[in-house]
Structure formats: C-alpha cells, structure tokens
Amino acid sequence: MPYPPSQQSYRVPNSEEPGSSTYYADNVFEILQQSVKATPNKDFLGRRPYNREQNTFGAYEFITYQQAYERILNIGSGLWTLADYAGVSQNFYSVALYDTLGADSIEYIMNHASVQVLVCSLDKVAKILRMREKLPLLKAIISLDNFGPNTPAEGLPSPFNTSSVSVLQQWAKASDIALYDLAQVEAMGAKEPVHPRIAKPDDIFCLCYTSGTTGTPKAAMIMHSNMDYVQRAIPSGVPIVGDIVVLSYLPLAHIYQRFIEIYVMTQSGKLGYFSGNILNVVEDLQALKPTFFNSVPRLLNRIYDRLVAGTIHAPGFTGVLARRAVAVKLAKHMFWDRIIFNKVRAVLGGNVQFVLTGSAPIDKKVLEFLRICFCCIVSEGWGQTESCGLGILNHNDAFLGGRIGAPQHGVEIKLRDIPSMNYYATDKPCPRGEMMVRGGNVFGGYYKDEKKTSEAIVEGGWLATGDVAQFNTDGTISIIDRVKNIFKLSQGEYVAPENLENVFSNNPLIMQMFVHGDSLQSTLVSVIVPDPETFVPWARNIVGNSNASLEELCQASAVNQAMLKQITTDGKKAKLQGYEFPKAIKLEHRPFDVEDNQILTPTLKLKRNVASEYYRKDIDEMYAQINNKA
Template identity: 45%
Template structure:
C-alpha cells in the first residue's frame, strides 16, 4: 500500500471539504502515525474544533501541535508538586536553593543559602513534627471542632514561649523545636495523587470579591511543563522572588525554579529597596509586572534627558543603532554595550539573561526598550489564576512587540464571537473575539461556588477568560479589550480603561493612574499617584514653592503640567478623542495593598478605587460642567 499517496488524497479531501481559507495545500501537514492534520501558521498551528463544521479555529503551539503537554518531556514520572521537589532534592542536593538577606535580629547582609538537600531534610522534619503532634488526626475532626490545637512560632526562643493552661488543649512550640521533634520521630511520606487539590488560589479581585480557584497537582505540573518546552533554565540560574507568593504568577515561577534546580533569592520585603537586593543577588532571571518595568523605563529615560547634551546624543545613537540591528536580525555592535548599556544592566545586577513580564499588558515601547538596554531575552506572557498561570508567551526569536505570543503547549485557544461588542472570528484583517482556553491547565472550579464555575467553563470544557483577543499573522495572540472592565460614556463610546492607563503609565509624572468614566458623563477623569522625585524636580525647575507634597499636588500649575504631559503621551499613542482624560486629581500617596487599591500584582481594584476617590471624582466632573458652561462655544 502506498502510504504517501493515501496521505495526499486525504489532504486533498480535507482541503476541499473543510478549509476554504487555506491558500496553499503546502501549509496543511499530515502526521503519518497519528493520521491527524494541522494548518501551519508559524508560531501556532490551527485545527478544526469539529470536523463537520468546517471551521478551523482552534490554535495550538507549533511546539506540540498534535498532543497537549501534561508532563515534563524529560521526566514524565513527575506528576505532582511532591514528585517535583523530590526530583530536585535527589538531583541537585548540594545546589543552592533558598536565599535570604534578613538576619534574625532584623539586620540586612549578604545572601545566605539553604541547599536543596537541607530544604528536603527540613521538609521531612517539619512534616514528621506535625504528625508527632497528631495533626492528621486533628484534621479529621476540624469540621466538627474548628479549634486550634497547635501554634508554631517561627523565630521564637524556647525559653521565651509562654505556656497555655492545659485546659485550653492548645500547645505552643517554636519552629526549631518542631523540627527537632520531627527529626527524632521521622515518618514516611504520604504522597498526593495528580488529581488531588494542590492549592486554592484566590483571584486578584479586580472587579469584585476574590474567588478561590481550585488547582490540582496535575494542573500546576502541566502548566510549568508546557511553559518550559521552549524556555529552559539551568542549575546555574538565579531567580529573584519579590512578587507575592499568594499569586499564581509567582507560584508557577517557584515550581519552575525547583524543576531546574535553580536558586531563588527572596527580597528583603521592602519594594523600595528592591534595587539594592538586585545588586546584591545579581539574578539571571527576572520576572516582574509592567508597573515596575514602566518605572525602570521612566527612570532611565528621565536620567538620560537630564544627563547633558553629549550623553543624551550618545544614548540615542546607541539606542537607535541597536534597535535597527535587532529589527533586521543582525547582531548589534558590542561597542554600544560597553559605552552605554552595560551601565544600565548593572542596575539589575549585570547578569540578567531572561526578563519576563506578566499580569497585565506591557507597552510595546517599553518591551523594545528592555530588549535594547538590558540585552538577553525579553518575553511577555499571558495567563490567569484559573489556568494555573501561563496561557501564551512570546517565542524566542520573535522580535515583534505588542502581542502575547503563541499558545502554551499545554493548552489550546479559540476566539468566540462577542456580537454586542462587534468582535467576530470573521473580522478582517484579523479574527477577533473572547479568548477561550482548554486543556490540562484549566482549573476544577471555584471553591464552593458552582454557579460562577458554570459561568466561565462551558459544556465543551472551554474556559471563557473575559479577555478579547485577535490573531496576528504567525499565530500570535494580541489582547485588545476586556469584556468586564469596559464601560460606556454618555454618547455611547466604549472605554477600555486599562488600555488608557497603560498609555499614561509612560508619562514622567505618573507613578500610577486610575481612569474613570461612566454612562452619565461624556468624558474621562483620572486619579494620578505622582512620581514624587520627578514632581519635586519639576517644581524646582519652575521655581514653585510649596510647604508639602499635598500642596504641590493641588497647585493648578502642577495639574496643568501633568495633564499636558499626559495629553502629549496620548497623542503619541494615537488615543481617540474620547479616550483622553479631561481632568486629573493628583495624590502623593501610592496605590497599595495596604490601602486596598491594588491587587497583589498591582492591578487596580476598580470598585474600591471608585469608592475611595468618590469625592475627588465628583469634584472633577463638577468642575468640568462649570468649565463647559462658561466656554464661548456653550454660550453660542
């Protein structure tokens, strides 16, 4: 039997009946063993969701087009987080694992390290110590007797721990004593199964109450396995951990670090001292969020502008030369790194080879800036708690900015029409719609909330993300809108505030920005948390005197200067007329976790921000009404 001829006949049959959009049969590839077909699109491949519909709308990674990744290819027996850690302890026992700078007395010094072997021993001792105190037995009764029976004090001294009356039934022990008790009473492991719950990870809560996403060991292993198909680390890599460990972005990064046997150094707990931690640790891998990258961008560009004419010209020449070389696929001259960019790289320790951005969109300008100034690979990813983290990421060698790459090998993606927003898969030149995800990375549901689970996971197993995307050439995904975080102005224009906030984030005065509007008003207003250093420098240059930052923020001249700079940035980004804010309120306090205005990944909590700044928003609209009533155009 001629298998080649049979395969060609099947290709022609499929092409004739299913895909009218495919221009060339050469793009349709067959797999002789599986007998399946895909349509190549560069970084992605496209498959039909159902053969009888004739619609090729399901995108997968070109790295694994015919089977979704659920385990690490090199170590398929790693099925749980327990397996992953045991593998790391056995393989990298003497390698550095956990590093901290903060000493027991609160002072800060050089990083001190715990090896994988030491961490493995501590884990065994800790678990055995808990069993020694009867924790497994107590857990079985917690539903009936929700009472604490054991308090473990980390960092305390045994002779300083108070004892509680025996009648309370509560024991208080130090962490050190618990480890000692565990070492003296070692117990065997009770490993989890892949489908067991690994964590209940709460969503950021940007639009309401946070929801508990139930994630299994299999979910997390599949996600990290998919993400590491194309992005590899090694035991020599050093990762800095400063993002909240309660967030899925950092949790997945930690699983990845363990798998590769890399080292992770924790920042000292103060984000204002992060640059000092970076200089001490000298990481090779740096994962962050756009807020910090925007601050780095603004800090460097502002320093260049105030460095003098010659230094500014040298920087611009180096920047433009390196940018042109990267865009044309050539190696830039090393002279520019020696003269200009190595000094900038030193700000992050001088060794960073991989920078990753996630949690919210990164401006293409900032992405290009990071690639040019810091060298190495800069990637942007897209994901969410409900998918155990990563959904898509920019592939290595892809120099196009402004998108979030191709699907992770551990999932498949399709776009679903959103007719009320005029987004359809038939849109030209690019298909558009709500991003839906399916695969082993999708969570099991929201904790004790079946109703909301059914709202996001349909009968076909597709998770509806609420994000609007389009497919760029090459099978790259671009996020363009959000179903939930949009509103209409009085004239009916749809507003996506996060997109506008990302534009204004490049304004030199802006540290953080909250854009607000509603259907009762015809324009947007904004609350701006100012960059204090930039504002003080500007006031000095203008000869403006002030008692404190509050007075400076309320000065009409300051507001006018900030609004003018925001307008210039908006025009540069080609915002539409109704997307420009018409009034600003300046505040010197940042949006923080403590005041409840941002999530752990620094996304603005919109309902909370609206309530927090209600008076300022009302005052701005009142002022706009007065200004509009007094304008000559209104009087005419």
C-alpha cells in the same frame, strides 16, 4: 518542531464552531524527589542572614536539595502531629495570605478555607491572636522565626526578645491556640517520622485567592496536575544556559511566583529569597547574581524611568553617547555592550540571560529599551490565576511590542464572539473576541463555589478568561480589551478604562491613575497620583516655588491644567478617540494602597467600585465643573 520566523503558531484544522474561531495550538512531592535524586548536593534554597550587631545582610547561604528534602520530611511529620491535635485527616494543601491583607480579608480567607494551622512570621502572631474569636477553626500557629536565635549575631527579629515571646506563648495558651516555632515542629517530626502521603494528580496543591476587584475573593484550586504541566511547559520557553538561579521577591500568594519556584525546583535550580525589603531588591540581585529574573511591569517601568534618566535623557555628552548607543544597538551591533550596557546589566547582578514580565501589559518602548540595556532576552507572557499563571509566551527571537506571543506547549486558544462589544471571531483581517484557553494549565475550579466555576470553565473544558484578544496574521496574540471593565457613556460609546489607564500611565509624571465614567455622563474624568520624583520638580517650575510640597502642588490650578494638557497630548499620540480623553482631573498626593484607602487589591489591581465611592465627592465636582463650562 520550531515555528518559522514568520509564523508563531498554527490553526487546528476543522476546529471552527458557530460563534467562535479556530483554536491554536503528577504531583509536586515526586517532582521534588526527582531533583533530590538527580542532584542531592546541589544548592537549592538560600537566604541572606541578618547581622544585628553590624546592621547588615550577609552573603547568601544555601541548603542543598538533600538537606531541604530531609527538613521537609521532618516538618511534614511534625505537621501531622499537629494535624492530630487539630483534627485534620485530609491531604495538606497551602493557602497563602498576602502580607498586606487587612483583618477582614484574613478572617474571610481563613474561615472560607477552613484553615486550622497557620504558618507566619513572628510579627504577625499578635495580630492573629487578637482575631481569635473570629477564627473559630484555628488550632495552631507556627512561627517562621525561631524563638531561640539561630546565632548570637542574628537573634530574634526586632523588637522581640525572650520576654515578649513568653508573653505571646501565654496569650496563645489562654486563647486555646498551640504556638510553636518551626524548629520545634521540625524536631517533633524528626522524633516521630511519618511516611509521606503521596498526592494524586487531581488533589489540590494550593488555593490561590483572586484579587477580589468586584467582590469577595474567589479561591482558585491549583491542582498537582497543574504543577506537572509547569515542569513540562516552561523549559521550552526559557533559554537558560547552565544553572538556573532565581531571586524570589514577588508574593508567594500570587500564582506567578508559585509556578516560578516549582519550575526552579524541577530544573534543580538555585532559589535565593530576598532580604524582605523591596527597596533592597537591587542589592539582593547583585549578591545572588541570578540567571533568570521574573518581574512585573510596575517594577520594570520604575527601572526604565531611572535608566533613561541616566542614559538617553541625560544632559551633555553622556546623553549623546547613550542615544547613539541605543540607535546602533537596535541595529543589532554589540560593540556598545562593553562600553555602556554591561554596566547597566550589572544592576541585575551581571549574569541574567532571561527576563520574564507578566501579570499586566508593558509598553513596547520599555521592552525594547530593557532588551538593549540588559543585553539579554526580555520576554512578555500572559497568564492568570485560573490558568496557573501560564498560557502564552513570546518566542525568544520575537520582539514585536504589543503582542504577548503564541500558545505554550499543550495549550489551545480560541476566541468567543462578544456582540455587545462588537468583537467577532470572523473579523477581518484579525479575528477578535473573548480569549478561551484549554490545556493542562487550566485550574480545578473555585473552592466551594460551583456556580462561579461553571461560569469560568464552560463546555469542552474551555476557560473563559475575560480578556479580549486578537489573533494576528503571524499567529501571535494581542490582548486588546477586557470583557468586564467597560462602561457606556451617555452618547452610547463604550469605554475600556483599563486600556486608557495603561496609555496615560506611560507618562513618567504619573504613578497611578483611575479613569471614571458612567452612562449618565458624556465625558470621562480621572484621578491621578503623580510620581513625586518626576512630578515635584516639574510642578515647582510651573508655580515658581521651589519649596512647594507635593500636596500643595496637587492643589495648584496651574499644575492641574498643565497635567491635563500633558495627558491630552499623550492621548493624541496614542490616537485615542475624542470621548476617551478625560475632560477633568484630580491630582491626588496620597497613593492608592491596600490598607488605608483600600483602593488596591493585594496584587495591586484597582478596585473600581471602591475608587468610585472613595472619590465620589471629587467625581461629582469634576462633572459639575465640566457641565458648567458647557
């Protein structure tokens, strides 16, 4: 039964417990078989072939559900042949590796997960072979790129040729590694077919390694029963009319993209893979014309910045017209769609009906503007690896910023007191505390780590999320803090740096930000990576030098003071407390990244301990500067 507009979810009667609030309320292969049986000739998986001669990507080419199923059977059979070689006797499950992982992380994950067969693109083979001595369990590598070209125009990926592939094969043989391409594995399976081994609901579907922001990554066990929950829960929250068409461009090592792809398969939808370069995603969108676009705030914020620059912030008549159109559209008048906003909607291909954002908070003004421009529902949800990426979603007619929605079907939510942070389930008018989740979306625990599992899944099957939430009066939920990401200043005030970074990063001049504080200091300091596109012209105007480089501008004292003034103004508008304002900043021209300074995890989350050590000298200098003024 649908909820009334004023009430998004309901309390479960008589569910109160001391110290907590009331709470709100079989395998992937057979899911695939159902879709194949229902729609064998429908397009399923697509790609844009690359033409080396013309240096262009062509139109999407698809294989049907039946064709994909036959290939899956053959590849599965071929893997069993390799499995005999590798000594594997258990059900297969996948362990995805981020493309940006360094050698140390690859070594840890592959050894921890006991990986014996690795599937990767051809350009990664040499990297793995160089690590051979550190990967004693590895027995076989399968290249996704065929050693023989698919077509003369397509050929092997640059810079490879038949000679370099031959060198790799000889190197692999000398390293006691079997090296095949996917076509060879598929042919092996077609020659010696093996009957599928059907997984049980409590079998592992995949291992998803968490970001490791505070230590080594943990391997979350995503079960087949979790994917069964996906096929049951998502359709009720995604209002697509007609065929579901999705562009796959986010990392498959992240649970967000994994569950989206399972959802597409359960709905007999069409899945097109991006051409491999994130800078070409808009071109891929326009070629595929998806009906459902799942994204993350990092990308949507960039789209927003460019759209407002060309519309409501544009000079002259264009800006006047756009501002008028937005104001009228907010009043739900559709007249302006065909004049202005349908052109903006074409950026996503023109057919998008639903945009989903998750993995991090997104600003209310960004959500509202994108809803107007894309002429469709733009919804925010909540999930984490341990909840299979699912848990809470805004209803399609709910447009309240700062609220992540209500529990999805089959999910229960309650709050647990956090006395150290002064959050209680008895708070009035809105209960607050650590959000606890229970349902078919809760993962199977951490692989080879019973201690961490017992900390995450507590009595009664509740998942301790680490997020601090608030139950709003209409039954929606807001995320207001994190349990772990807090520290105390010397005067006793607690600070949640992640929340401050989200507030200040809404400034278009800022691309990345790290807020630091500790119990020996009474103030905060910050490292800011500016967005070159907006920052450079702004800063050049301050110093009066139209040729100054980004590095020179970041070192200019006048620019530093102007940026500090900017974030102080932003903090006042957000009604932050005085102790939440950074008193000194460092402008950094080098972005935080995964490989070089290693300040970010593969999911682009900030490693605070690494950032603190990396910028230790700068942090000490900023505090010395502040204390000298005092």
